[in-house]
Amino acid sequence: MPQVPVAVALQLALILSAVPAQYLISQWTGTNAAQRYHATTRLMRIWKDWRKSYLNATAWMDWADQQMSDVMSMVGMQQEVKMDSPPVETMLFDNDKGFFGASTTVRSPRPPFVFLRVGEVVRERKGNMVGVVVSWDPEMRAPSEWINKIYSSFEGNAAERTPHYKVLFGGPAGSSLMVAYLPQTQLERITGMRPDIPTLENYFTHFDGERFIMQPWLRELFPEDEVMDT
Structure with missing residues (x-):
């Protein structure tokens, strides 16, 4: 049945x-x-x-x-239950290892081959995105796994000796934020534009018409970036 x-x-x-x-x-x-x-x-x-x-x-x-x-x-x-380590990309926002422009070492004297300054508005050459420089390293400082993921072995060797900049970009939504760590060869300075990017007030006091003026704590790390070359 x-x-x-x-x-x-x-x-x-x-x-x-x-x-x-x-x-x-x-x-x-x-x-x-x-x-x-x-x-x-x-x-x-x-x-x-x-x-x-x-x-x-x-x-x-x-x-x-x-x-x-x-x-x-x-x-x-x-x-x-063991928590997995956060992905390397999250270290772009902040980390205590000095990667991606997060080093607390004072950038002085300022090398002459570092062309861009903190507070300057820049355009990313490939994607044509506009952002603001908030930090730089005279040479790339990043975890090896990130370097291997972003660059080929040949490109990585050349990129490691190139100044790199931490740049904030506005995301697709008005309140979203994107952070990038880019080589100097991929950026160009632009003037006369004030991008609306979240969290800029954490780094800068105001925009003077040409560039963003650093907060005191940031000026201590980059004391020569507001002294323009003559």
């Missing part, structure tokens, strides 16, 4: 009980047709919710997983 799944058996039982259910509805809600219609609709909605929540294997598995997760948290087993 074939086995009937429990869920199917329950559905058959509910179908067979449809006539008694209609009778009960008519008794509970009176003889008004509109009242009986609304009561029947409500009963069908309750049945659909039951079928989705209690007769659905996926819903039961999700519930069981949640209960197991709660139990593991209660006994402290979540402490055994």
